[in-house]
Amino acid sequence: xxxxxxxxxxxxxxxxxxxxxxxxxxxxxxxxxxxxxxxxxxxxxxxxxxxxxxxxxxxxxxxxxxxxxxxxxxxxxxxxxxxxxxxxxxxxxxxxxxxxxxxxxxxxxxxxxxxxxxxxxxxxxxxxxxxxxxxxxxxxxxxxxxxxxxxxxxxxxxxxxxxxxxxxxxxxxxxxxxxxxxxxxxxxxxxxxxxxxxxxxxxxxxxxxxxxxxxxxxxxxxxxxxxxxxxxxxxxxxxxxxxxxxxxxxxxxxxxxxxxxxxxxxxxxxxxxxxxxxxxxxxxxxxxxxxxxxxxxxxxxxxxxxxx
Amino acid sequence: xxxxxxxxxxxxxxxxxxxxxxxxxxxxxxxxxxxxxxxxxxxxxxxxxxxxxxxxxxxxxxxxxxxxxxxxxxxxxxxxxxxxxxxxxxxxxxxxxxxxxxxxxxxxxxxxxxxxxxxxxxxxxxxxxxxxxxxxxxxxxxxxxxxxxxxxxxxxxxxxxxxxxxxxxxxxxxxxxxxxxxxxxxxxxxxxxxxxxxxxxxxxxxxxxxxxxxxxxxxxxxxxxxxxxxxxxxxxxxxxxxxxxxxxxxxxxxxxxxxxxxxxxxxxxxxxxxxxxxxxxxxxxxxxxxxxxxxxxxxxxxxxxxxx
Numbered sequence: 016x017x018x019x020x021x022x023x024x025x026x027x028x029x030x031x032x033x034x035x036x037x038x039x040x041x042x043x044x045x046x047x048x049x050x051x052x053x054x055x056x057x058x059x060x061x062x063x064x065x066x067x068x069x070x071x072x073x074x075x076x077x078x079x080x081x082x083x084x085x086x087x088x089x090x091x092x093x094x095x096x097x098x099x100x101x102x103x104x105x106x107x108x109x110x111x112x113x114x115x116x117x118x119x120x121x122x123x124x125x126x127x128x129x130x131x132x133x134x135x136x137x138x139x140x141x142x143x144x145x146x147x148x149x150x151x152x153x154x155x156x157x158x159x160x161x162x163x164x165x166x167x168x169x170x171x172x173x174x175x176x177x178x179x180x181x182x183x184x185x186x187x188x189x190x191x192x193x194x195x196x197x198x199x200x201x202x203x204x205x206x207x208x209x210x211x212x213x214x215x216x217x218x219x220x221x222x223x224x225x226x227x228x229x230x231x232x233x234x235x236x237x238x239x240x241x242x243x244x245x246x247x248x249x250x251x252x253x254x255x256x257x258x259x260x261x262x263x264x265x266x267x268x269x270x271x272x273x274x275x276x277x278x279x280x281x282x283x284x285x286x287x288x289x290x291x292x293x294x295x296x297x298x299x300x301x302x303x304x305x306x307x308x309x310x311x312x313x314x315x316x317x318x319x320x321x322x323x
Numbered sequence: 324x325x326x327x328x329x330x331x332x333x334x335x336x337x338x339x340x341x342x343x344x345x346x347x348x349x350x351x352x353x354x355x356x357x358x359x360x361x362x363x364x365x366x367x368x369x370x371x372x373x374x375x376x377x378x379x380x381x382x383x384x385x386x387x388x389x390x391x392x393x394x395x396x397x398x399x400x401x402x403x404x405x406x407x408x409x410x411x412x413x414x415x416x417x418x419x420x421x422x423x424x425x426x427x428x429x430x431x432x433x434x435x436x437x438x439x440x441x442x443x444x445x446x447x448x449x450x451x452x453x454x455x456x457x458x459x460x461x462x463x464x465x466x467x468x469x470x471x472x473x474x475x476x477x478x479x480x481x482x483x484x485x486x487x488x489x490x491x492x493x494x495x496x497x498x499x500x501x502x503x504x505x506x507x508x509x510x511x512x513x514x515x516x517x518x519x520x521x522x523x524x525x526x527x528x529x530x531x532x533x534x535x536x537x538x539x540x541x542x543x544x545x546x547x548x549x550x551x552x553x554x555x556x557x558x559x560x561x562x563x564x565x566x567x568x569x570x571x572x573x574x575x576x577x578x579x580x581x582x583x584x585x586x587x588x589x590x591x592x593x594x595x596x597x598x599x600x601x602x603x604x605x606x607x608x609x610x611x612x613x614x615x616x617x618x619x620x621x622x623x624x625x626x627x628x629x630x631x
Contacts, residue, residue, distance in 0.1 A: 109513050110513055111513075205417050205418055206556060206557075206558070207536075208554050208555065208556045209556050212556075226537065228515075229534065229537040229538075230537075230549075230551065232551075232554070239554055239628050240628055240629070240631070241538075241551035241554065241628055241629050242551070242629070242631070243538065243540075243549035243550070243551060246516050246540070246547055246549065247516065248514060248516045248517050248520075249514075250514070277631075280631035281631050283631070284631050318631065320547050320548055320549055321548070321549050321550070321629055321630075322629075322630050323548070323550070323585075323588035323589050323591070323592050323626065
C-alpha cells in the first residue's frame with residue numbers, strides 16, 4: 016500500500032524527524048535517521064495508514080524520505096524549510112537503559128508552526144514528545160469528537176520547564192504514554208502505581224508507563240495490566256524504542272477501532288513487539304526488514320512467555 | 324496442622340534465623356523477627372510442611388519460636404547454642420529497592436555445623452543465602468535421587484569471596500533463585516537473558532532471576548517465562564520478599580510434585596503472591612494475618628493483570 020493510493024489516514028502523529036548520532040557499546044554511527052514521529056509512524060504503519068506532521072531542513076536526505084515512502088505514511092505535512100534538520104547526539108552505557116544526551120540542535124524545530132490541511136480529520140492523534148505548546152496547537156486543529164482518541168508523550172525537559180502548558184494538554188488527552196522516571200517526576204511520587212493514579216487525575220483516563228527492559232504498565236480507569244519487555248539477548252540500539260512502542264499501540268488501536276480494556280492490553284503487547292524489533296539495529300533498519308507474519312509470530316511467543 | 328502431628332516433611336530449608344533492625348521511610352523497628360530460613364519456611368508452610376535447619380542463640384525470644392509453631396514448620400533442627408542470634412541491621416531509601424546494610428553480626432552462625440537426623444529424607448531442599456560451604460555440608464547429607472530438587476540462593480558477598488566453593492554448589496543443584504544484580508555479578512554479563520544462560524551452564528538447568536518491583540524471570544532449559552511483580556501502592560518493608568518468594572515457589576512445587584515448565588510458571592506466580600503479602604508489613608507480621616483463600620484470590624487477580 017503506497018501513500019498515493021490512500022484516501023484517508025485514521026491516525027496522525029506530530030513530532031520530530033531527526034538526524035541522530037548514536038553511540039552504543041556495539042558501535043557508533045553518525046547520520047542515523049531518527050526522531051519521534053519517524054519511529055512512531057514507521058511502527059504504526061504495520062497496522063494502519065498514518066499521517067506524519069513534522070518539519071525538516073534542506074539538508075534532509077532524499078533517501079530518508081524514501082524510507083518513509085516505503086510504507087503507508089502520509090507525507091503531505093512533512094514540511095521542508097530553510098535551515099538544518101533537528102539533530103540529536105546520544106550515547107548509551109553498557110546497561111543500555113538510559114541515553115546520555117551529548118548534543119541537541121533544535122534548528123528548524125524552533126520556528127515550527129504545524130498547520131493542518133482543512134480536509135484532514137484523523138480519528139486517532141498522537142502528540143509525540145515535543146513542546147507542549149506545539150502539542151496544543153495541533154490538538155486545537157483536530158475536530159472532536161470525530162477525533163476520538165488523543166494521546167500524548169512528554170519528557171523531563173517539558174515537565175520541568177513548561178508544566179502549566181503541559182497540564183493544559185494533559186487535561187484534554189485521553190491517554191498518556193510516558194517513561195517511568197518521567198511519570199515519577201510529573202506526579203511527584205516514587206511509587207509508580209500511585210504516580211499513575213495522580214497522572215490520571217490530571218486528565219487522561221488511560222496511562223501507559225514504559226519501563227524499558229522491564230516492560231510496561233497500563234492503567235485504564237481503575238484497571239491495571241502489566242507486560243514484561245520481550246526478552247532479547249542482544250539490544251543493539253535502544254533509540255526509538257519508546258516511540259516505536261507508542262506507534263505499535265496506536266496503530267493497532269486505529270486498525271481495530273476498539274478502545275476496550277481488553278483491546279488496550281493487546282495494543283500494549285503489539286507495541287512491545289514492534290519496539291523489540293526496533294532495538295535490534297540502528298535507527299529504522301530493523302523495522303525495514305520485518306517479514307510478513309513476523310509481528311504475529313513474536314506476539315504469539317510473547318503471549319506464551321507471560322501467561323501461566 | 325501442628326508440627327507435632329506431621330510425620331514427614333517433603334521440603335527442607337537451611338538458612339538463617341535472625342533478629343533484624345529495619346528502617347524504612349514508613350518507620351523504624353528493632354528486634355524484627357527475620358532471617359532467610361524464617362521467611363522461607365513461613366511462606367512455604369502455606370503449601371506444604373517444611374523443616375527448618377538453622378541456629379539461634381540463647382537470646383532468641385520464645386515468642387518467635389511460637390510464631391514458627393503456628394504453622395506446619397518442623398523445628399527439630401532449629402538448634403539453640405550459647406551466644407547471640409544472628410543480627411542484621413538495614414535501611415531502605417525512598418525507592419525501597421535496595422537495602423543498605425548498616426550492621427551484620429554473624430554471632431552463632433560462625434560455629435554453625437548443621438547435622439541432619441538420620442531419618443530425614445526431604446524430596447525438596449532449599450539452600451538459602453548462607454556460606455556455600457554450609458550449603459555443601461547440607462547438600463552432602465541429603466540422599467539423591469530421593470531428594471529430587473535442590474535449589475540454592477546466594478549473594479554478592481559469597482560470589483566475590485567464595486566463588487570456587489559456590490561454583491561447586493552450583494554444579495550440583497537443579498535450580499538457582501537469585502537477584503538480578505547478583506546474576507549479573509555471578510555471570511559477569513550485563514544482559515539478564517545472557518547472564519541466565521551462563522548461570523545455567525554452571526549447573527542448574529532452571530534459573531529464577533528476581534527483579535524486585537519489576538517481577539521475575541524464569542529460565543527452564545531453553546524456555547523462558549516473565550512475570551511482573553504484583554502491583555502494590557504501599558510497600559511497607561521489602562525485607563524478606565526474596566526469601567518469601569522462594570518459599571512460595573518451593574512450597575507449591577513440593578505440594579504439587581510437578582516439575583514441568585507449566586507448573587514452574589505457576590510456582591513463580593505463587594511466589595510472587597506470597598512475597599507481595601510479606602512486604603505489606605514488618606517481618607512476618609503480614610504473613611501471619613493471611614486469611615483462608617487470600618492467596619488464591621490474589622493469584623486470580625495476578626493472572627488477570629498479566630494475561631492479554
